Amino acid sequence: MTTDLTGPGAHRATGAGTALTPGPGTRPGPASGRRRPPVLAVIAVLIALFSLVPLGYVIAMTVATGWDAAVALIFRARVGELLLNTILLMFFSIPLCLALGVGGAWLVERTSLRGNRFWALALAAPLAIPAFVNSYGWVSAVPSLAGLSAGVLISVLSYFPLVYIPAAATLSRLDPSLEESAASLGLGPWQVFRRVVLPQLRLAMTGGALLVGLHLLAEYGAFAMIRFDTFTTAIMVQYQSTFNGAAGNMLASVLVVLCLLLLVAEVRSRGTARYARVGSGGQAAPGRMPLGGLHVPAQLALLLLVVLAVGVPMWFVLRWVVLGGSEIWVPEEIIPALLQTLLYGVAGAAATTLVAFPMAFLAVRRPSWFTRSLELSNYITSSMPGIVVGLAFVTVSIRFLPAFYQTAVVLVAAYVLLFLPRALVSLRSGLAQAPRELEEAAQALGVRPFGAFVRVTLRLTAPAAAGGAALVFLAIVNELTATLLLAPNGTTTLATEFWAKSSEIDYAGAAPYALLMVVLSAPMTYLLFQQSKKAAGQ
Amino acid sequence: MTSRPHTSIGVAIAAAGALALTACGSGSSADGGSSAGTGSITVYNAQHESLTKEWVDAFTKQTGIEVTVRNGDDTEMSNQIMQEGAASPADVFLTENSPAMTQVENAGLFADVDQATLAQVPAGFRPSTGKWTGIAARSTVLVYDKRTIQENQLPASMLDLARPEWKGRWAASPSGADFQAIVSALLELKGEAVTNDWLTAMKTNAKAYKGNSTAMKAVNSGEVETALIYHYYYYGDQAKTGENSANVGTHYFRNQDPGAFVSVSGGGVLKSSKNAAAAQSFLKFVTGKAGQEVLQKGTSFEYAVGSDVPSNPALVPLKDLQAPTVDPAQLNSATVTDLMTKAGLL
Numbered sequence: 001m002t003t004d005l006t007g008p009g010a011h012r013a014t015g016a017g018t019a020l021t022p023g024p025g026t027r028p029g030p031a032s033g034r035r036r037p038p039v040l041a042v043i044a045v046l047i048a049l050f051s052l053v054p055l056g057y058v059i060a061m062t063v064a065t066g067w068d069a070a071v072a073l074i075f076r077a078r079v080g081e082l083l084l085n086t087i088l089l090m091f092f093s094i095p096l097c098l099a100l101g102v103g104g105a106w107l108v109e110r111t112s113l114r115g116n117r118f119w120a121l122a123l124a125a126p127l128a129i130p131a132f133v134n135s136y137g138w139v140s141a142v143p144s145l146a147g148l149s150a151g152v153l154i155s156v157l158s159y160f161p162l163v164y165i166p167a168a169a170t171l172s173r174l175d176p177s178l179e180e181s182a183a184s185l186g187l188g189p190w191q192v193f194r195r196v197v198l199p200q201l202r203l204a205m206t207g208g209a210l211l212v213g214l215h216l217l218a219e220y221g222a223f224a225m226i227r228f229d230t231f232t233t234a235i236m237v238q239y240q241s242t243f244n245g246a247a248g249n250m251l252a253s254v255l256v257v258l259c260l261l262l263l264v265a266e267v268r269s270r271g272t273a274r275y276a277r278v279g280s281g282g283q284a285a286p287g288r289m290p291l292g293g294l295h296v297p298a299q300l301a302l303l304l305l306v307v308l309a310v311g312v313p314m315w316f317v318l319r320w321v322v323l324g325g326s327e328i329w330v331p332e333e334i335i336p337a338l339l340q341t342l343l344y345g346v347a348g349a350a351a352t353t354l355v356a357f358p359m360a361f362l363a364v365r366r367p368s369w370f371t372r373s374l375e376l377s378n379y380i381t382s383s384m385p386g387i388v389v390g391l392a393f394v395t396v397s398i399r400f401l402p403a404f405y406q407t408a409v410v411l412v413a414a415y416v417l418l419f420l421p422r423a424l425v426s427l428r429s430g431l432a433q434a435p436r437e438l439e440e441a442a443q444a445l446g447v448r449p450f451g452a453f454v455r456v457t458l459r460l461t462a463p464a465a466a467g468g469a470a471l472v473f474l475a476i477v478n479e480l481t482a483t484l485l486l487a488p489n490g491t492t493t494l495a496t497e498f499w500a501k502s503s504e505i506d507y508a509g510a511a512p513y514a515l516l517m518v519v520l521s522a523p524m525t526y527l528l529f530q531q532s533k534k535a536a537g538q
Numbered sequence: 539m540t541s542r543p544h545t546s547i548g549v550a551i552a553a554a555g556a557l558a559l560t561a562c563g564s565g566s567s568a569d570g571g572s573s574a575g576t577g578s579i580t581v582y583n584a585q586h587e588s589l590t591k592e593w594v595d596a597f598t599k600q601t602g603i604e605v606t607v608r609n610g611d612d613t614e615m616s617n618q619i620m621q622e623g624a625a626s627p628a629d630v631f632l633t634e635n636s637p638a639m640t641q642v643e644n645a646g647l648f649a650d651v652d653q654a655t656l657a658q659v660p661a662g663f664r665p666s667t668g669k670w671t672g673i674a675a676r677s678t679v680l681v682y683d684k685r686t687i688q689e690n691q692l693p694a695s696m697l698d699l700a701r702p703e704w705k706g707r708w709a710a711s712p713s714g715a716d717f718q719a720i721v722s723a724l725l726e727l728k729g730e731a732v733t734n735d736w737l738t739a740m741k742t743n744a745k746a747y748k749g750n751s752t753a754m755k756a757v758n759s760g761e762v763e764t765a766l767i768y769h770y771y772y773y774g775d776q777a778k779t780g781e782n783s784a785n786v787g788t789h790y791f792r793n794q795d796p797g798a799f800v801s802v803s804g805g806g807v808l809k810s811s812k813n814a815a816a817a818q819s820f821l822k823f824v825t826g827k828a829g830q831e832v833l834q835k836g837t838s839f840e841y842a843v844g845s846d847v848p849s850n851p852a853l854v855p856l857k858d859l860q861a862p863t864v865d866p867a868q869l870n871s872a873t874v875t876d877l878m879t880k881a882g883l884l
Contacts, residue, residue, distance in 0.1 A: 073879075076880075076882070077882050078879070078882040078883075078884070081882070143755070143756075143759050143761075144756075144759065144761050224748050225748075227746065227747060227748065234884070237713040237884055238879075238884060239614060240610075240611040240613075240614045240713060240714075240715075241611070241613050241614065241713065241715075241718065241875050241884060242613060242614070242617055242875055243613075243614050243615075243617030243618045243621065244617075244621070245617065245875070247875075247879050247884070395621075398621050398622060399621075402625050405622075405625070405627075406627060489580050489606050489607070489608040489627060490580075490606040490607060490608065500587060500609070503748070503749055504586075504749065504751055505749070505751045505752055505755055505782060
């Protein structure tokens with residue numbers, strides 16, 4: 001699975017601009033405005049139904065397995081081991097990610113740290129290295145790396161930016177007057193941080209923690225490489241032995257329950273406190289705390305973190321590239337994988353953006369219980385791991401849609417489901433900035449309704465759509481599990497080729513694919529970093 | 539920001555979308571695989587990708603028939619074929635081990651293999667039904683760390699690995715079809731009770747790795763003393779750089795022990811094939827002289843089984859391995875997966 005900053009909760013974590021959408025759109029407007037939504041609503045409902053396929057699959061398979069068989073397959077020692085592994089992994093990784101993410105964000109945004117602009121970006125950089133490439137680098141460095149401690153190491157180094165980015169975005173825009181008031185009322189710096197700053201980071205932290213948790217549940221390659229068994233790796237093993245057998249399906253149902261529990265836990269821990277500046281005038285820039293004697297240790301700690309998270313994997317990728325020499329660059333293998341990756345990335349990004357549009361449009365222009373329930377279905381689906389979506393789609397297409405079985409359509413549809421939130425979050429904020437009044441003004445000036453929609457609303461939304469599409473593209477480039485299950489015959493991607501080679505411990509042969517994935521991911525990571533700053537600035 | 543870049547991004551996205559959809563459409567029709575009479579076949583390949591690639595490249599060069607390969611694992615693909623049924627896109631199925639072939643055969647999905655092809659393969663390497671044929675063979679082996687253990691300290695039988703003194707001292711890749719084939723031979727030779735006990739002991743005794751090569755690498759680096767794998771991982775690495783096998787020795791159990799099991803890799807033509815002639819000719823090529831010489835001279839180090847082509851001279855000859863007699867048609871993969879799931883190995 002890939003690093004995904006825009007899963008459920010991410011729009012909250014990065015500042016929640018879209019929730020505060022201005023109201024004009026909710027009033028019934030001119031006829032043109034009223035005609036569009038019913039069609040869109042039908043489309044949106046269809047999409048929502050389609051997005052529930054994975055959940056429906058898991059439920060249907062559990063029912064089909066039968067009560068006794070399901071109980072026997074779920075309540076067994078192996079599932080207990082996997083559960084323990086998973087809980088321990090989360091127990092250690094999530095707090096560490098929170099500590100590193102918030103700590104790093106605080107150093108970069110709120111202290112006198114020298115080179116803070118460099119560090120701001122460097123701490124986001126691990127997102128450009130897919131977790132399974134990170135694992136590959138670390139296994140090259142320490143071949144005996146295995147088990148829980150290795151799982152925690154790789155997870156924390158790969159996923160702490162999921163907390164860091166929203167935390168940094170929030171910290172950079174906190175109203176300093178709150179902290180000043182607290183200080184003037186007699187609180188020391190540490191108490192100010194604990195009682196004033198941390199509570200305001202709550203949304204960023206719960207949202208970030210949820211994303212880290214979902215990634216831990218969904219990741220396959222990184223953990224398979226270090227012999228750490230989770231539900232996802234165990235489902236994959238069952239898949240390789242039985243295709244979509246009952247034992248694998250039951251593991252999938254437990255995994256889905258874990259994902260849903262995480263969603264609930266996140267909603268519960270979000271809290272109800274609200275922080276908003278009321279009144280006129282802009283807010284001052286947040287102050288920076290002098291680091292004094294702690295400056296050198298802080299620089300060293302950040303350096304160590306970046307070396308471990310980026311330096312080690314990149315060093316070993318490049319080392320294998322050099323050791324492998326020219327013979328690892330096999331054009332007849334690399335070029336098709338690269339082209340197909342790009343093609344699926346572009347097709348998936350375009351399809352996801354298209355599908356997200358009606359939902360985003362309804363959410364912004366016609367917010368109601370109806371659109372909220374559509375969003376809920378999408379929210380649930382976006383927590384489903386790639387392995388579950390893959391199993392569901394392969395089974396549904398083989399049984400009910402043979403014409404689409406093993407076609408690119410099914411794989412692109414899976415990408416749409418997996419990465420819809422990325423496009424949605426961007427599109428909603430884009431649409432929120434294109435108020436209907438502008439469209440109406442264009443109509444008043446004589447442009448036909450459709451023309452006004454295209455020339456005003458679509459055009460104003462285009463940059464946000466492009467941003468969302470880029471993030472979907474990034475996710476598809478690094479997607480492994482659903483791609484392994486659903487790719488049409490003869491199709492290879494950078495991720496599947498990397499996986500095929502590294503599974504046969506041909507680490508040198510895998511290196512070009514790792515390098516290409518990082519090269520494709522780097523600009524998208526930069527974009528994501530920039531976007532988080534903007535979202536928080538709203 | 540001005541609106542100019544917005545426009546160009548919008549245009550770019552629209553263009554990319556259009557391009558993608560066209561490409562997507564054409565991709566799906568090409569990959570959907572209506573190969574009727576067009577001189578192309580689809581192979582479901584559970585053999586090593588590199589070996590099948592060598593076969594495919596040589597076959598296409600000789601016949602002009604295009605081959606599309608889908609890679610997977612033995613029983614993943616056999617179960618997939620059974621679910622696809624008559625609609626399966628596969629024309630040919632190649633495996634590393636025979637249990638998956640038996641599964642597809644029992645589901646009644648294989649066509650008869652051409653007599654000319656069967657004639658190229660000795661009866662010991664194919665089922666009497668003629669529904670599929672052996673294409674290569676591999677032997678079980680216990681690899682060990684030469685630095686820490688001597689061959690005379692190694693167990694005489696694979697069954698001894700279940701004893702307490704071997705706790706934590708051996709590795710395997712239980713998720714792999716290779717290992718599951720070894721278990722299927724044990725099941726066939728010793729019955730369900732012995733197999734069940736052995737697997738239960740294995741859960742405590744063995745370290746699980748993903749893939750035979752990874753298990754051998756662990757032996758080489760001293761992480762674990764021994765590993766139960768197939769022979770050709772060792773020879774393949776020796777022929778390359780030896781970096782993952784320099785400290786590794788090989789121990790064949792011999793004496794008709796379950797651990798001396800020689801596994802037959804199979805190939806068959808699907809009844810539902812839309813290009814049966816081409817599919818049959820592919821299988822004939824693989825078992826023919828040119829196909830078997832790929833095994834003899836290539837980098838796979840699997841045993842050759844057909845057309846009287848000798849195996850790679852670096853290998854211990856097949857006849858010296860004293861393998862137990864196992865009818866490949868009797869090997870049962872579904873029971874093996876169930877037993878291993880029950881033992882908590884899967």
